[in-house]
Amino acid sequence: MYTQTLYELSQEAERLLQLSRQQLQLLEKMPLSVPGDDAPQRALPWSQPNIAERHAMLNNELRKISRLEMVLAIVGTMKAGKSTTINAIVGTEVLPNRNHPMTALPTLIRHTPGQKEPVLHFSHDAPIDCLIKK
Structure with a gap:
């Protein structure tokens, strides 16, 4: 179906x-212009x-x-079940699901055929560095 x-x-x-x-x-x-048109050209x-x-x-x-490549955006308030929904779609726990906020940063999940274990990349690691120093 x-x-x-x-x-x-x-x-x-x-x-x-x-x-x-x-x-x-x-x-x-x-x-792009009409013959005899003296107006200045613009993009x-x-x-x-x-x-x-x-x-x-x-x-x-x-x-x-x-290739059936899709982007699925999931947006919601804190503790709305976004991580739970993504884990259900993926079929395994790729995002933590706890009583405290765990995925405060925008997260991109990409399927790689043949790859079993998730790989974590930080494109902007300054917020993570701040958390580690605390």
């Missing part, structure tokens, strides 16, 4: 991304560099959709 729903959602996302790419291709063909959202950047972004999103 969930597999079919996930497949249908990914197909719809892919369709919308392809439609966006087609719209960008139409924008590429549009003139428009559909200028050539911006269109190329958007193409790259859409291609990257298409790649992620085809």
